[in-house]
Amino acid sequence: MKYHVLIIAVLLIAGALIAGCSQSQPATQQPSGTASVIKVGVIASLTGPASNVGTNMWNSAQVAADKINAAGGVTLKDGTKAQIKLIVGDDESTQTGGQKAATKLITDDKVDILVGGYSSAVTSSYQQTIAEYRIPYVVTGASSPIITHRTDIDTSYIFHHCPTTDSYGEYTTLFIDEVVRPAVNKKLGASADRPFRLALLYQDTAFGKGIQTAVNNTITKNKLNIQLVSQQNFKMGDTDFRTQLTAIKAAKPDAVYNGAFPNEGAPIITQARRDIGLNTIFLNAENNDNAQFYKDLGQYGEGVIIESRFSPYTAPAGAVADAQNEFKQSYFKRFGTYPDMMGASTYDGVFIAAEAIKKAGNTDKATVRQALLDLEMPQIIEAMKDQTCSFSPDFRESTFDLWMEQLAYNATLGEARPSIVWPDNLKTTDFVLPSWYVAGSSS
């Protein structure tokens, strides 16, 4: 009797398992490349040191998918309308987490295209998986040029919708030369040929070292009168920067350029101003244009500079302002906070993925890749060169219109707020040296 019960139980379980397997079959029984649902995998850091930015990316992707689906979804070649289905993969802010997330999204969830990826160190760790499965990937967060420039693996399915450290490192250095250097000389009453004393404090990763390389190359290439007086580094996720800042202060810099994430950038500036007495201008990479960064800085945000292309608290006058504001309001309505720059890129990334699949007419990976290569769509919420989203033929990189912001402390809010100070065609106010600013040396 017992054996009969056991056999029946085994048969029932086996039956249930077979039924379960067959329920997942319809998707694979469809002709290759067609779909009623487009699965978009979003790789984001939902946990770990970069979770603030990662959560913002995932939330923004959801806002984008909702908007696309509400407008009817994506029209395929056979005339059917497919809805976007997002599936998130948490890279845990680590390389092993990134590998797990990418592998799961590709092999288990069988996504049609990938979007996201924050931290160049993390993203580069699973590029081999992308190359192996040849799945189109619109990278929207990792900014090192190695993402599409590396030659050790095939990067042909990777599209970089994020300014590289080369581009914004150069942009920031040119801003220093054109705007900050004359202002410091004027304050000191120094001659125009006084070398500007710049210090770097950068994360020891592809991202941070990318900024360091870009600054050095820009100074050399353009023969700028900028002297790098101190170049200090730190490990990703570090929280105590006092020793490096003490070394920087001893080098008497006119300004400090941080190659840091928001969770590092805010403590760097706070510790420098409060603990070290380093009262100088801090320039920051665009990933710091993040609501949490403003909150963590408090009054120490006064005078801080951020290179940007999307801000939670300002927008350049012109074509993208309305689109950015609509996105911010949709995001705020759903999540109660404002999106950041990486969120904006990821929002764009989902639209780009949808557009590529629409142009391809199906979800065949090679066809979608070709559609991305040929892509020419109007800018979405980020200001693009020629107001067009497209990828360069050599390294498949988007080109953005960037700007520089300066923060001013708002005592009522208890936080600083940005205004665009450069370039001239976008600026809303002029760059100013704060009253407490101390230049490196008078000579």
Place this chain on the structure above:
Amino acid sequence: MDDPGVLLQIIFWGLYAGCIYILLATGLNLIFGVMKVVNFAHGEFLMLGAYITATIFFLSGINPYLIILLSMLALIGIGAIVERLCFRPILGTGKLNEIFLSIGLMYIIQNGAAMIWTDNWQSIRSPYDGITVPVGSLSVPLDYIIIMVVTAAILCGLYLFLKKTTIGMQMQAASQNRKGAMLVGVNVERIDVISFGLGCALAAAAGTLWVVSGQVFNPYMGSIPAVKAFAIIILGGLGSIPGAIIGGLLMGLAENGAAYFLGGIWKDAISFVILIIVLVLRPTGLFGEKGE
């Protein structure tokens, strides 16, 4: 030639970092000394101390240096529960059980904290933010002086507790010879609970001082300090409180010295380089005894 003022400043930051490490490592050593258990989740108690302090501060605005007492009391309770429910059942069943139990606890506590407080980085501002005091040729923030004084006060309090109270002496007895202590009538299970709770309270104090110094914190902040705390107690000698104090100071000074002379990326590595050198020359650590 480096500016002596800069070197003094680096030493000062090393002493500050050392204070956090001393409290964390002393707590860990207290637990190991009495119970001989390996607890990799010790850094999570530092994290809980940080969050409890920050939460009370956000809700009440009470001076965070006063909240340190509440935070330590809360962690005594949490530590006692963890000891009773998790470590006591597996005591003496092998180091592997302790290691995997504590790794499991790490994840449970981290994820629990992320559910309660989210995993965003946070920070608080001390009421003494921006106030500096002259110390010799240096001008240093008042907060760091207070942190050093509070650390010294806690260590003095611990010394008096261990030397002058019956429970303290029973803890020393259990640490030196657990069976011997049982034979003379010491209730070692009660001592285990108290030791574990006290060790967690010291981690909570470290967490409080971490947040009042303005450092950012999130639910995963405890993992690296816990690994360093283990390195410190091995460096100083397992079970030795003076070893934990000297080891913590050495670690803080070495890290900041390495960041200055070799670069920030050597900050974590240098401690382990020193650990390896000390273990090669003196396998029992600086203050350890044979058999530990």
